[in-house]
Amino acid sequence: MTDSVFLSLAQTSMFELLAPTPPGWGGNLVRGFINSIGIGVGAFALGLVIGIGGAFGKLYGGPVRRDLLQVYTTLIRAVPELVLILLIYFAVPDLINRLLETLGYGRIDVSGPMAGIVALGFVQGAYATEVLRGAILAVPQGQIEAGRAFGMNPRMLMRRITLPAMLPFAIPGLANLWLVAFKGTALLAVVGFNELTLETRQAAGTTKAYFTFFMAAGVLYLLLTLISNVLIGRVEHWARRGRQPIAESR
């Protein structure tokens, strides 16, 4: 009986299953992969914007804004991403539509990818706030004071001094966040968005070749992680130009 297993596995070979055109499922996987990357990039970018605002607000904002941001980062980081994604996924379109109805407009459909980006980006923002806050604090504060002494206004100070100077301290944390954002897109499978993990499960469920497809998806995820690591290393090298290597300064 045991060889019937291998027979059923061998009937359609791995390469036929992964072929890019139907009846192969490779095209679906690649489409899901591209969706995942798009959502990941969008969520990371949104998180970065929230994070920059949050970090500056936490450091230079008034007492109320600081406390509210503290509540935001603490609550978001204490609750599972899956729960937050569900909450935001349900709540955001609902709130928008209620707002539109009270204003007298018709309902709109918030697209799946958009809700996903908002949900993941909102979560990313809390982590990015903490990473960037730490990075800003790691900048020798005399540099920022010097900029202020030259009469730079806050915008110019941020653009010319704080952001470039904090970059080397922020990149390891941000790199980690990017990988978390990309892997976090898999959670959108639970709410039914067609990213790589859900496409994989559909393909696997139809063909019953579970190992083949989940392994293939794993390879795709891993590939992007490894490529990201190489690119991030280069960016970090660039951001650290003119500084001591970490190993020696330790």
Next chain:
Amino acid sequence: MAYFTTVAANCRPFARLEPHRVVLIVIGLVLITAAAVFMRWDWLADYYMLAIAGLWRSIWILIVTCVFGFVLALPLGLAQVVGPSWLSLPAKAFCTVIRGTPLLLQIWLLYYGLGSLFPQYPWIRESDIWPLVRQAWPYAVLALTLSFAGYVGEVMRGAFAGVPSGQLEAGRAFGMNRWKLFRRVWLPQAIHKALPTLAGETVMQLKSTPLVATITVVDLYAVSARVRQDTLVIYEPLLLLALTYMVLTGLLVWIFSRIEARIPVRVG
């Protein structure tokens, strides 16, 4: 001129109740009361037994996977620091693969992949492990354990490498054998160094446990999903779920801070 506040102003003790903080706390209490009064909580009476069982299952999965994952992480970390290449390379590859792929994918790979493979072998169906592999929770525990081991293995690699070699040499000079040296000097100091990171990883693990609900393990999250399906109440179960996870996270952080406080630290 809030713009000129210094960093020291950020570090004011949290306990001091400034006027704006009192106002914020009052607003928060009003919001919570409004949620308790105006939202629908009538489903709670029917589901609280199920919720407690789910909570217990979540905590149980967390504890089991963290303990087993940590035990697995020690050789993974050690192999990468002192192991020969035939040990360190597989350990490194394992950590990279685990950390480079989503946990959800790993859980589904084990559940659907292994789960579809086992029933095809008659000798498994006749053996004693058959009742076990027919259920979903062994796959959930296995996947979460491996994931925790992968992440913590990387942490322990850094921690083992960070113990000063003089400490190990001192131990060797006292005539300790390898095992005793590991148990009395190397491991305690590595754990001490890694404790804050371990606390973070454990909180991450807690936040990963709801993923087991996707393979039909009835944990706390699954109970809330069931309430949503049965009663069509969307927000209330999710908010209560979020609150419960916040309390659990707070508890974990508190426990770890207690452990950290027990380790004497010499401030130079």
